[in-house]
Amino acid sequence: MSSEPATIYDPIVDTPGNYLREREDAHPPLDYPPYKSTALRHPKQPLVYLPHTITEITGPALGDVRVRSADDSNLLIQHEGEPIGERITVSGRVFDTEGKPIRDTLVEIWQANAAGRYLHRWDNWPAPLDPNFSGAGRTATDAEGRYRFLTIKPGPYPWGNHYNAWRPAHIHFSLMGRAFTQRLVTQMYFPGDPFFPYDPIFNSVSDPAARRRMISSFSIHATEPNWAAAYEFDIYLRGPAATPFEATH
Amino acid sequence: MIFATTPSQTVGPYFAIALPWPDGPNAVPDGTPGAIAITGIVYDGAGHPIPDHLIETWQADPDGRFADLYGYGEPSELPGFRGFARSGAEDGDGTFEIVTVKPGAVPAVGGAIQAPHIDVTVFARGMLNRCVTRIYFADEVEANAADPVLARVPADRRETLIAQPANGGYRFDIRLQGPAETVFFDI
Numbered sequence: 001m002s003s004e005p006a007t008i009y010d011p012i013v014d015t016p017g018n019y020l021r022e023r024e025d026a027h028p029p030l031d032y033p034p035y036k037s038t039a040l041r042h043p044k045q046p047l048v049y050l051p052h053t054i055t056e057i058t059g060p061a062l063g064d065v066r067v068r069s070a071d072d073s074n075l076l077i078q079h080e081g082e083p084i085g086e087r088i089t090v091s092g093r094v095f096d097t098e099g100k101p102i103r104d105t106l107v108e109i110w111q112a113n114a115a116g117r118y119l120h121r122w123d124n125w126p127a128p129l130d131p132n133f134s135g136a137g138r139t140a141t142d143a144e145g146r147y148r149f150l151t152i153k154p155g156p157y158p159w160g161n162h163y164n165a166w167r168p169a170h171i172h173f174s175l176m177g178r179a180f181t182q183r184l185v186t187q188m189y190f191p192g193d194p195f196f197p198y199d200p201i202f203n204s205v206s207d208p209a210a211r212r213r214m215i216s217s218f219s220i221h222a223t224e225p226n227w228a229a230a231y232e233f234d235i236y237l238r239g240p241a242a243t244p245f246e247a248t249h
Numbered sequence: 250m251i252f253a254t255t256p257s258q259t260v261g262p263y264f265a266i267a268l269p270w271p272d273g274p275n276a277v278p279d280g281t282p283g284a285i286a287i288t289g290i291v292y293d294g295a296g297h298p299i300p301d302h303l304i305e306t307w308q309a310d311p312d313g314r315f316a317d318l319y320g321y322g323e324p325s326e327l328p329g330f331r332g333f334a335r336s337g338a339e340d341g342d343g344t345f346e347i348v349t350v351k352p353g354a355v356p357a358v359g360g361a362i363q364a365p366h367i368d369v370t371v372f373a374r375g376m377l378n379r380c381v382t383r384i385y386f387a388d389e390v391e392a393n394a395a396d397p398v399l400a401r402v403p404a405d406r407r408e409t410l411i412a413q414p415a416n417g418g419y420r421f422d423i424r425l426q427g428p429a430e431t432v433f434f435d436i
Binding site for chain 2: 015016022026027028037042049050051054057058060097098108109110112120121122123136138174180201205210213214235236
Protein backbone atom coordinates (compact mmCIF):
# COMPACT_ATOMS: atom_id res chain seq x y z
CA MET A 1 0.00 0.00 0.00
CA SER A 2 1.37 3.35 -0.96
CA SER A 3 2.29 5.80 1.76
CA GLU A 4 1.84 8.69 -0.67
CA PRO A 5 -0.90 11.07 0.40
CA ALA A 6 -3.82 11.25 -1.96
CA THR A 7 -3.49 14.18 -4.34
CA ILE A 8 -5.52 15.47 -7.21
CA TYR A 9 -3.50 14.90 -10.35
CA ASP A 10 -2.41 18.24 -11.71
CA PRO A 11 -0.17 18.12 -14.77
CA ILE A 12 0.68 21.79 -14.52
CA VAL A 13 2.79 22.79 -11.58
CA ASP A 14 5.15 25.62 -11.03
CA THR A 15 8.49 25.44 -12.79
CA PRO A 16 11.46 24.91 -10.44
CA GLY A 17 12.73 28.38 -9.60
CA ASN A 18 9.20 29.50 -8.80
CA TYR A 19 8.41 32.18 -6.27
CA LEU A 20 6.63 32.22 -2.95
CA ARG A 21 2.85 32.41 -3.10
CA GLU A 22 1.81 35.16 -0.75
CA ARG A 23 -0.84 35.33 1.94
CA GLU A 24 -4.01 36.95 0.72
CA ASP A 25 -3.61 39.87 3.15
CA ALA A 26 0.01 40.57 2.16
CA HIS A 27 -1.28 43.21 -0.25
CA PRO A 28 -4.39 45.38 -0.28
CA PRO A 29 -7.56 44.04 -1.91
CA LEU A 30 -8.35 45.32 -5.39
CA ASP A 31 -11.94 45.97 -4.30
CA TYR A 32 -11.75 48.41 -1.39
CA PRO A 33 -14.81 50.68 -1.12
CA PRO A 34 -13.23 53.32 1.17
CA TYR A 35 -10.91 54.16 -1.79
CA LYS A 36 -13.67 55.11 -4.20
CA SER A 37 -11.72 54.81 -7.44
CA THR A 38 -11.40 51.05 -6.89
CA ALA A 39 -15.13 50.60 -7.61
CA LEU A 40 -14.88 50.55 -11.40
CA ARG A 41 -11.27 49.42 -11.54
CA HIS A 42 -11.15 45.97 -9.96
CA PRO A 43 -11.86 42.62 -11.63
CA LYS A 44 -15.08 41.02 -10.42
CA GLN A 45 -14.37 37.53 -11.74
CA PRO A 46 -12.13 35.24 -9.70
CA LEU A 47 -8.44 35.36 -10.58
CA VAL A 48 -7.13 32.29 -12.40
CA TYR A 49 -4.11 30.55 -10.87
CA LEU A 50 -1.04 31.23 -12.98
CA PRO A 51 1.69 28.62 -12.61
CA HIS A 52 5.12 30.22 -12.43
CA THR A 53 6.53 29.20 -15.79
CA ILE A 54 9.73 30.44 -17.35
CA THR A 55 7.91 33.63 -18.36
CA GLU A 56 7.11 34.45 -14.74
CA ILE A 57 10.46 33.51 -13.20
CA THR A 58 12.49 35.60 -15.62
CA GLY A 59 12.58 39.37 -15.89
CA PRO A 60 14.34 42.29 -17.51
CA ALA A 61 17.78 43.33 -16.30
CA LEU A 62 17.27 47.07 -16.44
CA GLY A 63 19.38 48.33 -13.55
CA ASP A 64 22.39 49.73 -15.30
CA VAL A 65 20.84 50.62 -18.64
CA ARG A 66 17.99 52.81 -17.38
CA VAL A 67 20.09 55.01 -15.09
CA ARG A 68 21.60 57.80 -17.12
CA SER A 69 23.96 59.22 -14.50
CA ALA A 70 24.53 59.44 -10.78
CA ASP A 71 22.52 62.68 -10.87
CA ASP A 72 19.38 60.63 -11.51
CA SER A 73 19.26 59.78 -7.81
CA ASN A 74 19.81 63.37 -6.64
CA LEU A 75 16.54 65.27 -6.96
CA LEU A 76 18.19 68.39 -5.51
CA ILE A 77 20.37 69.17 -8.51
CA GLN A 78 18.09 68.65 -11.50
CA HIS A 79 17.55 72.41 -12.02
CA GLU A 80 19.40 75.73 -11.86
CA GLY A 81 18.58 76.38 -8.24
CA GLU A 82 17.84 74.36 -5.14
CA PRO A 83 14.32 73.16 -4.39
CA ILE A 84 12.51 74.55 -1.35
CA GLY A 85 12.01 72.15 1.52
CA GLU A 86 13.61 69.90 4.07
CA ARG A 87 16.56 68.09 2.48
CA ILE A 88 16.53 64.36 3.17
CA THR A 89 18.30 61.24 2.10
CA VAL A 90 16.16 58.18 1.48
CA SER A 91 18.17 55.00 1.51
CA GLY A 92 17.78 51.34 2.18
CA ARG A 93 18.21 47.88 0.78
CA VAL A 94 16.12 45.69 -1.46
CA PHE A 95 15.84 42.09 -0.29
CA ASP A 96 13.88 39.02 -1.17
CA THR A 97 11.84 37.18 1.45
CA GLU A 98 14.82 34.96 2.27
CA GLY A 99 16.75 38.09 3.23
CA LYS A 100 19.03 37.92 0.21
CA PRO A 101 19.89 41.33 -1.29
CA ILE A 102 18.64 42.00 -4.81
CA ARG A 103 21.46 43.62 -6.73
CA ASP A 104 21.49 45.71 -9.92
CA THR A 105 17.75 46.22 -9.88
CA LEU A 106 16.05 49.39 -11.01
CA VAL A 107 14.46 51.61 -8.33
CA GLU A 108 12.31 54.50 -9.58
CA ILE A 109 10.67 57.12 -7.35
CA TRP A 110 8.27 60.03 -7.78
CA GLN A 111 6.81 62.47 -5.30
CA ALA A 112 5.13 65.80 -4.62
CA ASN A 113 7.17 68.88 -3.75
CA ALA A 114 7.45 70.34 -0.24
CA ALA A 115 4.06 72.00 -0.66
CA GLY A 116 2.38 68.74 -1.65
CA ARG A 117 2.10 69.53 -5.37
CA TYR A 118 3.12 67.24 -8.22
CA LEU A 119 4.65 68.54 -11.43
CA HIS A 120 1.82 66.90 -13.39
CA ARG A 121 -0.69 68.64 -15.62
CA TRP A 122 -3.62 66.95 -13.88
CA ASP A 123 -2.59 68.10 -10.38
CA ASN A 124 -4.66 71.26 -9.98
CA TRP A 125 -4.40 71.65 -6.22
CA PRO A 126 -3.57 75.35 -5.66
CA ALA A 127 -0.26 74.85 -3.86
CA PRO A 128 2.86 76.35 -5.44
CA LEU A 129 4.94 74.49 -7.96
CA ASP A 130 8.67 74.65 -7.34
CA PRO A 131 10.63 75.60 -10.48
CA ASN A 132 13.61 73.74 -9.07
CA PHE A 133 11.91 70.45 -8.34
CA SER A 134 10.64 67.79 -10.74
CA GLY A 135 10.11 65.03 -8.20
CA ALA A 136 11.36 62.01 -10.18
CA GLY A 137 14.45 59.90 -9.62
CA ARG A 138 15.94 56.54 -10.45
CA THR A 139 18.88 54.43 -9.44
CA ALA A 140 20.05 50.82 -9.41
CA THR A 141 20.87 48.81 -6.32
CA ASP A 142 24.51 47.92 -5.66
CA ALA A 143 25.94 44.48 -4.95
CA GLU A 144 24.46 44.57 -1.44
CA GLY A 145 21.03 45.65 -2.65
CA ARG A 146 21.56 49.24 -1.47
CA TYR A 147 19.99 52.32 -3.00
CA ARG A 148 20.10 55.99 -1.98
CA PHE A 149 18.28 59.14 -3.07
CA LEU A 150 18.76 62.78 -2.15
CA THR A 151 15.52 64.74 -2.23
CA ILE A 152 13.25 67.00 -0.20
CA LYS A 153 10.54 65.80 2.13
CA PRO A 154 7.22 65.83 0.25
CA GLY A 155 4.22 67.60 1.73
CA PRO A 156 0.82 66.02 2.42
CA TYR A 157 -2.01 67.12 0.12
CA PRO A 158 -5.80 66.97 -0.09
CA TRP A 159 -7.57 64.83 -2.67
CA GLY A 160 -11.12 64.26 -3.76
CA ASN A 161 -11.88 60.83 -2.31
CA HIS A 162 -14.17 62.15 0.44
CA TYR A 163 -14.75 65.38 2.36
CA ASN A 164 -11.44 66.83 3.58
CA ALA A 165 -9.44 63.77 2.48
CA TRP A 166 -5.65 64.13 2.80
CA ARG A 167 -2.84 61.87 1.68
CA PRO A 168 -0.08 61.42 4.26
CA ALA A 169 3.29 62.55 2.90
CA HIS A 170 4.71 59.75 0.75
CA ILE A 171 7.19 58.85 -1.94
CA HIS A 172 6.12 56.41 -4.68
CA PHE A 173 8.52 53.50 -5.28
CA SER A 174 8.68 51.26 -8.35
CA LEU A 175 10.78 48.08 -8.16
CA MET A 176 11.54 45.66 -10.96
CA GLY A 177 13.17 42.91 -8.91
CA ARG A 178 14.71 40.28 -11.15
CA ALA A 179 11.59 38.40 -12.24
CA PHE A 180 8.19 39.36 -13.60
CA THR A 181 6.77 37.82 -10.44
CA GLN A 182 8.69 40.20 -8.17
CA ARG A 183 7.43 43.45 -9.72
CA LEU A 184 6.21 45.87 -7.04
CA VAL A 185 4.89 49.43 -6.90
CA THR A 186 4.41 50.83 -3.42
CA GLN A 187 4.54 54.03 -1.38
CA MET A 188 6.97 54.95 1.38
CA TYR A 189 5.54 56.91 4.30
CA PHE A 190 7.17 58.92 7.09
CA PRO A 191 7.06 57.97 10.78
CA GLY A 192 4.35 59.47 12.94
CA ASP A 193 2.30 61.04 10.16
CA PRO A 194 -0.91 62.45 11.71
CA PHE A 195 -2.89 61.66 8.55
CA PHE A 196 -2.42 57.87 8.83
CA PRO A 197 -5.75 57.15 10.55
CA TYR A 198 -7.70 58.97 7.86
CA ASP A 199 -6.10 57.66 4.66
CA PRO A 200 -7.89 54.81 2.89
CA ILE A 201 -4.91 54.01 0.68
CA PHE A 202 -2.55 53.46 3.64
CA ASN A 203 -5.28 51.60 5.53
CA SER A 204 -6.18 49.40 2.57
CA VAL A 205 -3.46 47.12 3.95
CA SER A 206 -5.42 45.34 6.67
CA ASP A 207 -2.55 43.92 8.74
CA PRO A 208 -1.03 46.58 11.05
CA ALA A 209 2.38 44.90 10.85
CA ALA A 210 2.23 45.06 7.06
CA ARG A 211 1.29 48.74 7.20
CA ARG A 212 4.34 49.40 9.34
CA ARG A 213 6.51 47.90 6.61
CA MET A 214 5.56 50.88 4.41
CA ILE A 215 6.79 53.42 6.97
CA SER A 216 10.39 54.59 6.79
CA SER A 217 12.43 55.18 9.92
CA PHE A 218 14.41 58.27 10.83
CA SER A 219 18.12 57.61 11.24
CA ILE A 220 20.52 60.09 12.79
CA HIS A 221 23.38 57.87 11.63
CA ALA A 222 22.38 58.12 8.00
CA THR A 223 22.10 61.93 7.98
CA GLU A 224 24.46 64.08 5.97
CA PRO A 225 25.94 66.11 8.85
CA ASN A 226 24.89 69.76 8.72
CA TRP A 227 23.14 69.11 5.41
CA ALA A 228 20.27 66.62 5.19
CA ALA A 229 18.06 64.55 7.48
CA ALA A 230 17.76 60.86 6.72
CA TYR A 231 15.08 58.22 6.39
CA GLU A 232 15.70 54.54 5.83
CA PHE A 233 13.37 52.23 3.97
CA ASP A 234 14.10 48.56 3.31
CA ILE A 235 11.95 46.80 0.73
CA TYR A 236 11.17 43.08 0.58
CA LEU A 237 10.14 41.44 -2.68
CA ARG A 238 8.92 37.89 -3.04
CA GLY A 239 11.64 35.29 -2.82
CA PRO A 240 11.90 31.67 -3.93
CA ALA A 241 9.23 29.22 -2.86
CA ALA A 242 10.35 26.99 -0.01
CA THR A 243 10.68 23.96 -2.24
CA PRO A 244 10.30 23.68 -5.99
CA PHE A 245 7.36 21.35 -5.75
CA GLU A 246 5.51 22.70 -2.75
CA ALA A 247 1.80 22.54 -3.43
CA THR A 248 0.34 25.83 -2.30
CA HIS A 249 -2.73 26.12 -4.43
CA MET B 250 13.76 32.83 8.28
CA ILE B 251 11.20 34.13 5.82
CA PHE B 252 10.61 37.88 5.77
CA ALA B 253 7.25 39.39 4.90
CA THR B 254 6.97 41.37 1.70
CA THR B 255 6.45 45.10 1.43
CA PRO B 256 2.77 45.67 0.55
CA SER B 257 1.67 47.07 -2.80
CA GLN B 258 0.11 50.53 -3.11
CA THR B 259 -1.52 52.22 -6.08
CA VAL B 260 0.61 54.00 -8.69
CA GLY B 261 -1.82 56.90 -8.26
CA PRO B 262 -2.57 59.48 -10.94
CA TYR B 263 0.89 61.06 -11.24
CA PHE B 264 3.26 58.20 -12.12
CA ALA B 265 3.78 59.76 -15.53
CA ILE B 266 6.30 62.21 -14.08
CA ALA B 267 8.67 59.28 -13.60
CA LEU B 268 7.80 55.95 -15.18
CA PRO B 269 7.31 56.50 -18.91
CA TRP B 270 10.59 56.31 -20.84
CA PRO B 271 11.08 57.68 -24.36
CA ASP B 272 11.75 54.13 -25.58
CA GLY B 273 9.39 52.55 -23.07
CA PRO B 274 7.01 50.98 -25.61
CA ASN B 275 9.90 49.28 -27.43
CA ALA B 276 10.41 45.65 -26.47
CA VAL B 277 12.55 45.66 -29.63
CA PRO B 278 14.35 48.63 -31.23
CA ASP B 279 12.52 50.48 -34.01
CA GLY B 280 13.39 48.93 -37.35
CA THR B 281 13.76 45.39 -36.04
CA PRO B 282 12.76 42.96 -38.82
CA GLY B 283 9.33 41.52 -38.10
CA ALA B 284 8.48 44.22 -35.57
CA ILE B 285 4.77 44.64 -34.91
CA ALA B 286 2.63 46.96 -32.83
CA ILE B 287 0.20 45.61 -30.26
CA THR B 288 -2.38 48.23 -29.42
CA GLY B 289 -5.44 48.38 -27.25
CA ILE B 290 -7.61 50.33 -24.88
CA VAL B 291 -7.96 49.74 -21.14
CA TYR B 292 -11.61 50.11 -20.04
CA ASP B 293 -13.10 50.56 -16.59
CA GLY B 294 -16.34 49.03 -15.34
CA ALA B 295 -18.42 51.82 -16.87
CA GLY B 296 -16.95 51.10 -20.28
CA HIS B 297 -14.83 54.25 -20.24
CA PRO B 298 -11.19 54.24 -21.34
CA ILE B 299 -8.80 54.65 -18.40
CA PRO B 300 -6.44 57.50 -19.25
CA ASP B 301 -4.11 57.06 -16.26
CA HIS B 302 -3.05 53.47 -16.80
CA LEU B 303 0.40 51.99 -17.19
CA ILE B 304 0.94 48.76 -19.11
CA GLU B 305 4.08 46.63 -18.86
CA THR B 306 4.85 43.52 -20.89
CA TRP B 307 7.43 40.72 -20.69
CA GLN B 308 7.99 38.03 -23.30
CA ALA B 309 10.35 35.69 -25.13
CA ASP B 310 11.81 36.37 -28.57
CA PRO B 311 10.68 34.42 -31.69
CA ASP B 312 13.06 31.60 -30.71
CA GLY B 313 11.48 31.32 -27.29
CA ARG B 314 14.45 32.92 -25.53
CA PHE B 315 14.32 35.71 -22.95
CA ALA B 316 16.44 38.83 -22.50
CA ASP B 317 17.12 37.59 -19.00
CA LEU B 318 20.60 37.63 -17.54
CA TYR B 319 19.94 35.47 -14.54
CA GLY B 320 20.63 32.13 -16.03
CA TYR B 321 17.37 30.56 -17.11
CA GLY B 322 18.05 29.01 -20.48
CA GLU B 323 19.90 30.51 -23.41
CA PRO B 324 19.57 34.31 -23.55
CA SER B 325 18.05 35.91 -26.62
CA GLU B 326 20.39 36.59 -29.52
CA LEU B 327 18.05 39.02 -31.25
CA PRO B 328 19.97 42.34 -31.48
CA GLY B 329 18.63 44.91 -29.02
CA PHE B 330 15.89 42.61 -27.76
CA ARG B 331 14.67 43.85 -24.37
CA GLY B 332 11.50 41.77 -24.18
CA PHE B 333 10.11 44.34 -21.76
CA ALA B 334 7.87 47.24 -22.76
CA ARG B 335 6.17 49.97 -20.76
CA SER B 336 3.38 52.16 -22.12
CA GLY B 337 1.94 55.09 -20.19
CA ALA B 338 1.62 58.80 -20.83
CA GLU B 339 0.92 62.03 -18.99
CA ASP B 340 -1.77 62.92 -21.53
CA GLY B 341 -3.06 59.37 -21.81
CA ASP B 342 -6.33 58.72 -23.65
CA GLY B 343 -6.83 55.13 -22.53
CA THR B 344 -4.90 53.56 -25.38
CA PHE B 345 -1.60 51.73 -25.20
CA GLU B 346 0.87 50.58 -27.80
CA ILE B 347 3.94 48.41 -27.57
CA VAL B 348 6.41 47.64 -30.34
CA THR B 349 7.67 44.09 -30.30
CA VAL B 350 8.15 40.85 -32.18
CA LYS B 351 5.79 37.95 -31.87
CA PRO B 352 7.21 35.56 -29.28
CA GLY B 353 7.88 31.91 -29.93
CA ALA B 354 6.65 28.97 -27.91
CA VAL B 355 8.32 28.37 -24.55
CA PRO B 356 8.41 25.30 -22.33
CA ALA B 357 6.31 24.48 -19.30
CA VAL B 358 7.18 21.73 -16.85
CA GLY B 359 6.72 18.09 -17.72
CA GLY B 360 7.58 18.55 -21.37
CA ALA B 361 4.53 20.67 -22.09
CA ILE B 362 4.81 23.58 -24.51
CA GLN B 363 3.25 26.97 -23.95
CA ALA B 364 1.73 28.78 -26.90
CA PRO B 365 3.30 32.13 -27.83
CA HIS B 366 2.24 34.59 -25.16
CA ILE B 367 3.16 37.87 -23.49
CA ASP B 368 2.79 38.53 -19.76
CA VAL B 369 1.04 41.84 -19.05
CA THR B 370 0.87 44.00 -15.93
CA VAL B 371 -1.84 46.66 -15.61
CA PHE B 372 -1.34 49.52 -13.16
CA ALA B 373 -3.69 52.47 -12.64
CA ARG B 374 -5.00 54.96 -10.16
CA GLY B 375 -7.74 53.12 -8.29
CA MET B 376 -5.83 49.82 -8.43
CA LEU B 377 -4.20 49.04 -5.09
CA ASN B 378 -2.22 46.23 -6.64
CA ARG B 379 -1.29 45.36 -10.20
CA CYS B 380 -3.45 43.09 -12.32
CA VAL B 381 -1.73 40.44 -14.42
CA THR B 382 -3.02 39.02 -17.67
CA ARG B 383 -1.57 37.34 -20.77
CA ILE B 384 -1.75 38.09 -24.48
CA TYR B 385 -2.16 35.08 -26.77
CA PHE B 386 -2.50 35.25 -30.57
CA ALA B 387 -5.54 34.46 -32.71
CA ASP B 388 -3.44 32.88 -35.47
CA GLU B 389 -2.05 30.22 -33.10
CA VAL B 390 -5.18 28.10 -32.93
CA GLU B 391 -3.46 24.74 -32.46
CA ALA B 392 -0.86 25.99 -30.00
CA ASN B 393 -3.51 27.82 -27.99
CA ALA B 394 -5.62 24.67 -27.82
CA ALA B 395 -2.65 22.82 -26.28
CA ASP B 396 -1.55 25.61 -23.95
CA PRO B 397 -1.49 24.49 -20.30
CA VAL B 398 -2.27 27.93 -18.90
CA LEU B 399 -5.19 28.62 -21.25
CA ALA B 400 -6.50 25.20 -20.26
CA ARG B 401 -7.00 26.55 -16.73
CA VAL B 402 -9.15 29.40 -17.99
CA PRO B 403 -12.91 28.78 -18.26
CA ALA B 404 -13.56 28.06 -21.94
CA ASP B 405 -16.10 30.84 -22.31
CA ARG B 406 -13.58 33.43 -21.10
CA ARG B 407 -10.49 32.38 -23.09
CA GLU B 408 -11.37 34.73 -25.92
CA THR B 409 -10.54 37.71 -23.68
CA LEU B 410 -6.88 36.65 -23.80
CA ILE B 411 -6.62 36.36 -27.58
CA ALA B 412 -5.15 39.29 -29.52
CA GLN B 413 -6.70 39.76 -32.95
CA PRO B 414 -4.78 40.73 -36.12
CA ALA B 415 -5.14 44.44 -36.91
CA ASN B 416 -3.21 46.87 -39.09
CA GLY B 417 -0.31 44.49 -39.59
CA GLY B 418 -0.04 43.96 -35.83
CA TYR B 419 -2.48 42.92 -33.15
CA ARG B 420 -5.27 44.44 -31.11
CA PHE B 421 -5.74 43.55 -27.45
CA ASP B 422 -8.28 45.46 -25.35
CA ILE B 423 -8.35 45.09 -21.59
CA ARG B 424 -11.65 45.29 -19.68
CA LEU B 425 -11.41 45.45 -15.91
CA GLN B 426 -15.11 44.61 -15.48
CA GLY B 427 -18.22 43.86 -17.51
CA PRO B 428 -19.58 41.00 -19.58
CA ALA B 429 -16.30 40.62 -21.46
CA GLU B 430 -14.09 41.16 -18.39
CA THR B 431 -10.51 40.20 -19.22
CA VAL B 432 -9.17 37.15 -17.42
CA PHE B 433 -6.68 38.17 -14.74
CA PHE B 434 -4.31 35.82 -13.02
CA ASP B 435 -3.31 35.06 -9.47
CA ILE B 436 0.43 35.22 -9.76
